[in-house]
């Protein structure tokens with residue numbers, strides 16, 4: 001089908017950085033676009049493609065190379081080596097892919113939706129005269145903070161305790177992303193995050209996984225300078241309705257989820273009786289922190305479903321899983337959206353990765369925030385003080401959140417009178433998230449606008 005024909009369906013390549021927290025929202029967004037008549041193809045690295053644990057459903061996949069086809073980041077040995085080689089090899093292999101698709105009659109590419117962790121995605125798009133749409137997988141607040149560091153308006157290392165950034169409430173220095181607050185703690189990470197903005201002014205669209213009511217001021221501020229469109233949360237609307245929980249098309253897991261065990265176990269639990277605990281795909285806990293968490297979960301009067309990734313398992317107290325098997329289930333990975341949507345779950349102890357934050361909010365689950373690093377401290381600040389859908393745990397002078405503090409926070413968000421407002425807010429934000437993605441909602445209208453510009457590029 002030729003371009004210009006009424007039936008022509010534009011084709012978008014979706015290019016996430018190969019991390020779970022980046023793939024998930026971009027995959028969901030590609031499904032949303034596909035529902036609206038756009039052809040989408042996910043582009044993963046060759047290594048990642050080999051490791052996918054669940055099908056992508058109806059979305060086709062193509063591969064490019066990061067230079068580490070046999071082991072990805074682990075093969076690279078360091079983030080610096082990985083990023084450097086990806087920058088050398090990635091653009092060439094993406095160029096080859098677009099050339100190949102150009103020559104096949106109905107797969108020519110119209111647009112690249114790229115993760116700004118790989119800003120060269122836009123350079124390749126522009127080389128071919130394609131539409132280039134940036135897709136931020138972190139919150140707008142966090143993007144704005146990094147942008148102000150990039151512009152040199154927030155000077156590093158930070159010396160003030162009060163940080164003022166347009167569109168954001170006054171933040172304390174410890175509310176900043178850890179790569180900024182603990183300057184020098186992860187220079188490669190900081191570099192990648194600042195490089196996101198190196199060519200932002202050339203992007204045709206700046207898509208953000210958030211929704212207007214959630215981050216209104218900062219979205220409006222950014223929209224003065226860039227073509228910003230909030231399109232989130234990218235959680236399938238069916239999950240908001242709790243209707244299609246068996247939809248196998250949801251996943252793209254790098255780790256294998258223990259879906260049946262989780263579901264069976266949750267089905268046997270009473271409504272709102274379970275604490276769901278997860279620290280996402282990357283965060284690591286100190287051994288002492290793991291022990292305190294284990295003690296807290298054991299002490300609590302609630303059941304728990306705890307995701308302990310295989311790489312973290314050795315930190316669990318000896319025999320803990322056996323000793324607590326009556327009240328707890330430990331799995332190495334779970335279908336998180338299905339878990340959060342389950343009636344048995346009453347609260348979520350989370351590291352506050354942006355996806356987990358949005359997922360909890362969209363499903364109305366109150367949160368106990370235990371941020372570890374990166375953007376999680378900033379997300380935790382908003383969860384506890386701005387949206388008020390959860391409480392942030394207090395660490396002791398060693399930086400450890402003790403067992404009694406964990407129990408206090410869980411009780412507060414699930415049972416206590418004090419937590420009533422939090423539980424009501426969780427429901428309120430769930431409804432607002434749903435409104436945004438439902439037909440005619442703010443995010444839905446933004447997606448429609450994006451789709452319509454792709455379909456009718458000249459109008």
Ligand code: UDP
Pocket residue numbers: 020021022024257278279280281282283307332333334335336337352353354355356357359
């Ligand atoms: N997730 C999952 N199963 C788990 C834990 C996490 O499917 O057992 C998903 C979760 O739903 C989210 C993503 O992994 O979409 C984690 O992203 P997030 O931004 O919360 O944290 P990150 O892993 O990037 O630190």
